[in-house]
Amino acid sequence: MDYGIKIWGNYDYLIEDGKVVINEGNRPALIDIVKDVREQGFKGPVLFRFPHIMKKHVNALFNKFNKYIKDYEYGGTFYSVFPLKVNQYPNFVTYLMKQTKGKRYGLEAGSKPELIIAMSYVNEGTPIVVNGFKDKEMISLGFISAKMGQNITLTIEGLNELETILEVAKEMGEPYPNIGLRIKLHSSGIGIWAKSGGINSKFGLTSVELVEALKLLKDSKMIDYLTMIHFHIGSQISEISPVKKALREAGNIYAELYKMGAKSLKRIDIGGGLAVEYSQHKLQHSINYTLDEYASDVVFLLKMIANNKNVPEPDIFIEAGRFVAASHAVLIVPVLELFSQEYNEQKLCLKEVNPPLIEELYELYNTINEKNAIEYLHDSLDHMESLLTLFDLGYIDLIDRSNTEVLVHLIIRKAINFLKNKNLSELRDIQDMIQERYLLNFSIFQSLPDYWGLGQTFPVMPLDKLDITPTRSASLWDITCDSDGEIAFDSTKPLFLHDVDLKKEDYFLGFFLVGAYQETLGMEHNLFTHPTEFVVTFDEEGNYVLNDVIEAQNILDILDDLDYDVKDIERRLKQRIEDSELIPDDEKKEVIGSLYLVLSENSYLKTVAGSRN
Structure with a gap:
């Protein structure tokens, strides 16, 4: 799947060997540049300029x-x-x-x-x-x-x-x-x-x-x-x-x-x-x-x-500012979590005697195949609605509700796997009802303000696995504490991503054409600031060179921009640790050191349970 790169890419970006590459020099893959900067210790979202x-x-x-x-x-x-x-x-x-x-x-x-x-x-x-x-x-x-x-x-x-x-x-x-x-x-x-x-x-x-x-x-x-x-x-x-x-x-x-x-x-x-052509769809x-x-x-x-x-x-x-600036910048965002992955067979807590609808769900899960996948998927969704109603009325308990959620998600995953080689429109009809939620380590308000404020869409795609058919209809969630920090699945402009195990591998999305207005209009909602940026040039041999890194602001710099007296903040925190009776005296110095380490970092997430990012 090429994510419409031939429509919006303008030959600035191409796909080779299942990866997005830069059409310059030796055509490096974006995923390789990302791995390079992460090995240097830069986590969270990054912005590349070309x-x-x-x-x-x-x-x-x-x-x-x-x-x-x-x-x-x-x-x-x-x-x-x-x-x-x-x-x-x-x-x-x-x-x-x-x-x-x-x-x-x-x-x-x-x-x-x-x-x-x-x-x-x-x-x-x-x-x-x-x-x-x-x-x-x-x-x-x-x-x-x-x-x-x-x-x-x-x-x-x-x-x-x-x-x-x-x-x-x-x-x-x-x-x-x-x-x-x-x-x-x-x-x-x-x-x-x-x-x-x-x-x-x-x-x-x-x-x-x-x-x-x-x-x-x-x-x-x-x-x-x-x-x-x-x-x-x-x-x-x-x-x-x-x-x-x-x-x-x-x-x-x-x-x-x-x-x-x-x-x-x-x-x-x-x-x-x-x-500028922002569309990914013909x-x-x-x-x-x-x-x-x-x-x-x-x-x-x-x-x-x-x-x-x-x-x-x-x-x-x-x-012509937008025409010149939009294509030069790419925002790279790590995926922190796929929300459905918390539902696996190990989470099932089936009883010796289960409600009949749960027994039926379990039967659907064990007998689903390519021929009956659509029918069984619809049946499972109907059963879930009925079981959730029974829970609200007090007829089933929390364990039953948990088993319901796990079984339905397991059925969904099986159904999608059976149907992944079918006609995409058939798969889309199903997934319009069921989206995977991808938690991304960035802020829409900071890095894509025109999406939030104006509904402007930007081309988005994985950096690799492009030789593998994506099977999950994707809703994208940022890490801000705001319900507007979401790019919802839209069946008229569908985004399909891969079902990856984030405990075993990283998965990155690239947002393209973000070089015009997005940085200047970005807001520090929840105090998430401009991502770390790199300028990527090419030497005479065609190899890429990383230049002029500007790191994302650390927490103290962010607070200083808001006119807080950061020295006063440091003094207050240190004093409260020293005054705390809950911290042994011989540990207070270590706690203060841990605090200062956090204050010296940016506000993006370093890790989430179940994720390697």
Whole structure:
């Protein structure tokens, strides 16, 4: 089973010899890299970053747009900036800048800290675009950037920001940053991020405000610094038609502003929204267009509008953050427990005389075979419902109830084993009713917040055993103390995993395409923090190299982030141990040492009864 890797994998990840491999260098298996880091003592969830995938996706952007610029004899130039809100983590940003040297690839910032990151790490000569609401201090940072010789554009979200720019220009003098105008389009995107565009969107200038902005710039003799217009109609735009509609509207606004005297206006920033294919299933694709179609439509439409309006063809800026970042990161999560495995024959406590329904269950268990598996499975589920009702009414005892649960789970396992080579849809009909619960050593709230908050799905699959048919319909549970920390089995998007004995072997799941937004939006629910991360590069011989490990925060660091006085916590705990009459004096030092060992570890689980993880 390939878990749809040919749909979402984009040849970044492949399956070879039953394992997920990285399509780079000597094609190492992810499971082998995981075993490597675990032998070094790193337990719990880990995040792997692959810089070569960042580079591949940036190259794809430039190759496609430059192809159509050449094919259509387009007069403008292609640029791209990465919006830092998508992933601000240093092991992403610094490697992205290394991988894109020599390209017209810069950074976009939407806050003061992001602007400081952009000013510090952007490659020389590449653009910085500043979006979002700004105060005088943030605008002053833009002027400082210009004085550093950087190619920076401050995009205006409201007329008050333009007035502040004019004020700071008088105070700080030349050189000035470039000025952009964010336009409020009537067009909007689709899906859960559609409100990013449209006439009622949070950002941008109306037509009336655009005319007023142009007048302010002319009156202040700053019109020559207006170089860009910008729009954004939403993230993860699944269809191409809203993009084309927005381009027509924005292209005409650009042409009109140019004709009204903005002769330095030469750039259109079309924002983000270039979608990523997250689906693992053939009939449920996330997008209905390709990068090739997207680039062709953008270049063709802007050329057509510019030619029809008799204005220069503008440079094209794009902020395709999700497209660049999503694929580069993989979250690897150990499975701690399969809940049904507590039910085995050794747990049966049959009496000399058992209730008739339990005797029938035992008979079903002993006589089930491939021919009667479905019938016996249904019978066992009916018997369980009846026996649980009898327990509620007081007619059977706790031992009988325990035997009921054990026998039904044993029947389920036998039935699935008999049916594993049957048609998958037949197996799915059964397992839609009966899911195995896999306990995973991670937090959905920390590492997959878009699943919890928006219902965004991510490709998930085992790292190995891919040459063995998986037989268990899987519900995934995280270790947070929250019922929302679950990815439930969905028969329309089924996930099947293997029935493994965790006392004998490890089993790891990989969550893919998690490099966009998940880290920056992750929350420390139950105080589970960012997993330990590694950057994986390849040497000249094609061997993988682990770089720049950042360990998950330990417990004291987590509490320090919450503004607890960790020294006070340590003092209080130590004093309470020393004052305890329950601990012998000669053992108190050892107990304090054990406590400090725990405080120096991260909050993820090291082991669970019955598990080797």
